[in-house]
Amino acid sequence: MGSDETHWNEVYEGRDEAEVSWFESAPERLAALVAAHAAPGDPIIDVGAGRSRLVDLLIARGLGPVTLLDLSKAAVEQTRARLGEDVPGVRFVTADVTGWSPDRGDYAVWHDRAAFHFLVEAADRAAYVDTMQKALRDGGTAILSTFADDGPERCSGLPVQRYAPEDLAAELDALAPRRFRLLATERLTHVTPAGAEQRFQTSVFRHTA
Numbered sequence: 001m002g003s004d005e006t007h008w009n010e011v012y013e014g015r016d017e018a019e020v021s022w023f024e025s026a027p028e029r030l031a032a033l034v035a036a037h038a039a040p041g042d043p044i045i046d047v048g049a050g051r052s053r054l055v056d057l058l059i060a061r062g063l064g065p066v067t068l069l070d071l072s073k074a075a076v077e078q079t080r081a082r083l084g085e086d087v088p089g090v091r092f093v094t095a096d097v098t099g100w101s102p103d104r105g106d107y108a109v110w111h112d113r114a115a116f117h118f119l120v121e122a123a124d125r126a127a128y129v130d131t132m133q134k135a136l137r138d139g140g141t142a143i144l145s146t147f148a149d150d151g152p153e154r155c156s157g158l159p160v161q162r163y164a165p166e167d168l169a170a171e172l173d174a175l176a177p178r179r180f181r182l183l184a185t186e187r188l189t190h191v192t193p194a195g196a197e198q199r200f201q202t203s204v205f206r207h208t209a
Contacts, residue, residue: 004118004158005096008072011156017051017078020156022114022190024053029188030145031057033204034109037141038063042108045135047097048115050075055083055090064089067107071096098127102135110135110142110207114200117146117160125161129175138209142180143202144168148187151199165203172205180205 011020031054038044040062046054049068058066066089070076076094083090093100097115110132119125132142147155149164163171165185172180184204189197 005071005073007156007158008070009074012051012072012074012078020051020193022050022155022192024190026057027052027054027113028057030054030111030113030143030202031061033143033202034058034111035061035063037143037204038109040064043067043104043106044109044111045069045107047110047112049079051079051082052113054111054113055079059087059089065091067091067093067103069093069095069097069100097131098124100131102131105134106137106140107135108137108140110140112143113145114147114155116144117162118155118158120159120161125171126175129172133176133179133207133209136207136209138207140207141183142205142207144205145200145202148199148201151201163201165201168201168203169205179208181208 034044043065044063045067047069049070055066055068058064068079073094076092080092116128119128136142147160147162149162151162154160169182182203183206186202188200190200191197
């Protein structure tokens with residue numbers, strides 16, 4: 001994914017927050033899902049965080065510490081500017097998750113809304129899952145949202161890998177046998193700021209070290 005860093009910096013530098021298709025002013029559903037698997041004091045990581053306002057809702061619920069990871073420096077800096085430099089319990093990381101070495105191995109929740117589906121190369125998916133395993137505690141939760149199998153084939157000019165929940169579960173099991181047990185799935189339709197409909201699936205996994 002490293003070659004996409006320039007692309008994403010251009011996206012975030014060239015478009016206002018509400019101009020990107022994935023914008024949600026208040027991602028309450030995802031915040032509730034994360035909150036269902038984390039207690040105050042449990043470390044959480046939001047992968048591909050971009051300019052998402054999920055962190056605002058988590059902070060408001062008293063959750064965290066929260067690590068925000070994105071390969072776009074522009075996105076990270078814009079989020080830092082919105083939240084303020086010294087927000088307690090929030091840490092900013094600019095990195096490609098497929099090449100990142102986790103700073104800790106006790107994250108309670110790994111959350112990813114629409115980063116994994118950009119990994120169209122098998123080697124990148126393997127590296128991602130390896131990083132996710134190293135970051136999560138035993139019994140931790142991975143929440144992965146991707147375009148559904150009937151969702152868009154491209155996003156922001158890039159190809160994506162679409163998934164039905166059972167296909168995503170099979171992919172994780174192939175890359176990390178018996179390490180991620182599927183707990184729940186749901187489908188949803190995201191309406192973009194331009195009014196287009198995008199079909200997503202969200203799958204929740206329990207990690208076993």
